[in-house]
Amino acid sequence: NAGVTQTPKFQVLKTGQSMTLQCAQDMNHNSMYWYRQDPGMGLRLIYYSASEGTTDKGEVPNGYNVSRLNKREFSLRLESAAPSQTSVYFCASRSQAGREKLFFGSGTQLSVL
Amino acid sequence: LAKTTQPISMDSYEGQEVNITCSHNNIATNDYITWYQQFPSQGPRFIIQGYKTKVTNEVASLFIPADRKSSTLSLPRVSLSDTAVYYCLVGDEGSARQLTFGSGTQLTVLP
Numbered sequence: 001n002a003g004v005t006q007t008p009k010f011q012v013l014k015t016g017q018s019m020t021l022q023c024a025q026d027m028n029h030n031s032m033y034w035y036r037q038d039p040g041m042g043l044r045l046i047y048y049s050a051s052e053g054t055t056d057k058g059e060v061p062n063g064y065n066v067s068r069l070n071k072r073e074f075s076l077r078l079e080s081a082a083p084s085q086t087s088v089y090f091c092a093s094r095s096q097a098g099r100e101k102l103f104f105g106s107g108t109q110l111s112v113l
Numbered sequence: 114l115a116k117t118t119q120p121i122s123m124d125s126y127e128g129q130e131v132n133i134t135c136s137h138n139n140i141a142t143n144d145y146i147t148w149y150q151q152f153p154s155q156g157p158r159f160i161i162q163g164y165k166t167k168v169t170n171e172v173a174s175l176f177i178p179a180d181r182k183s184s185t186l187s188l189p190r191v192s193l194s195d196t197a198v199y200y201c202l203v204g205d206e207g208s209a210r211q212l213t214f215g216s217g218t219q220l221t222v223l224p
Contacts, residue, residue, distance in 0.1 A: 004156075035214070042200065043157070043214040059213065090156045101147065104156025 002026050006091050006105035013081045013112045021076040021108050023091030031094050032074035033102070034058075034066060036087040043090065049074055081112045117201045122219040131188045133218050135201030138182050146177060146184045149200045151217070157200060161186070188220075196222045 007022045025032065030051045035043040045058030049068040063085060065077045074093075078085060091105045118136040125131045137146070145164050149157035161168060163175040163184070174187040188195055198217040 042198075042216040045213055092156070101159035101162065102149070102157070104158065107154070107156055 004091055004093055004103050004105035006089075006108050008108060009106065010109045011111070013078075013110065015082060015112060017081050017112075018077065018079050019081065020078075021089055021091075021110075022073070023075065023105060024073045025091075025093040025103070026072065027093065027095075027103065028071070029093040029095050029103070030071070032068065033092040034064075034074070034076045035090045035092065036060065036085075037090060037107075038087050046076065046089075081110075083112045086110060086112045117203055117215040119199075119201055119215055119218045121216065122221070124221050124223060125191055126223050127192055128190050131191050131195075131220060131222075133186045133188075133199055133201075133220065134183055135186070135203075135215075136183045137201070137203045140181050140203055141205065143205045144203050145205070146175065146181075147202045147204075148173070148175065148186045149202060149214075151198045151200065157214075160199075191220075191222045193222050193224060196220060 004025045013019055033048040034046040036046055037043050044060050046060055046064050047055055047058055047066040049055045052068055052071045055066050055068055067075045087110060089108045089110060092102045094102045145162055147162040148160045150160050151157040161170055161173050161175045163177050165177050165181060168175045176185040198219050200214050200217040202214060
């Protein structure tokens with residue numbers, strides 16, 4: 001039972017490079033989320049998708065784009081990476097119905113040099 | 114969105130009961146209170162959720178007063194493995210609205 005799977009687990013980029021972080025869930029959840037966590041800090045919401053075909057900005061969307069490819073997959077793209085985007089990125093999902101909890105992936109450690 | 118306030122850190126000793134309080138003065142009628150636990154290099158995981166009064170599961174208890182402006186997570190007889198960051202989250206779990214985490218409480222359990 002995989003749950004929420006994120007790839008890659010680690011990535012090093014140079015300033016200005018682009019990359020896409022992948023996230024997939026196998027729990028048939030409607031809602032998916034991207035968070036970033038800086039050292040010693042809490043999680044900050046970047047973007048979320050309430051359902052397939054919809055995306056909305058969170059607290060810190062600047063410098064990122066997202067795609068809800070289908071119900072299972074929600075990707076996060078950095079078009080031109082900056083050192084300020086060095087962080088750990090977490091993907092999460094939950095069912096839209098009822099009082100459902102968030103399920104998190106294991107995270108992607110991203111360093112931008 | 115209801116803003117939450119928690120202590121930044123707490124220390125405890127093994128075997129003690131630990132209570133972590135979260136303030137959420139502008140909680141809305143439809144909001145639930147959910148607590149998550151996060152170990153280093155891992156994503157947060159669900160601990161407990163409640164709406165009012167008291168909720169207990171195999172891991173923790175959650176106490177919510179009648180005015181719901183605060184909540185207290187209670188961990189009985191903590192062990193070293195309970196050392197983690199604990200987050201209080203307040204939101205309308207019935208919708209897919211964005212869920213915002215606060216800074217969390219770093220609990221350190223000492224031998």
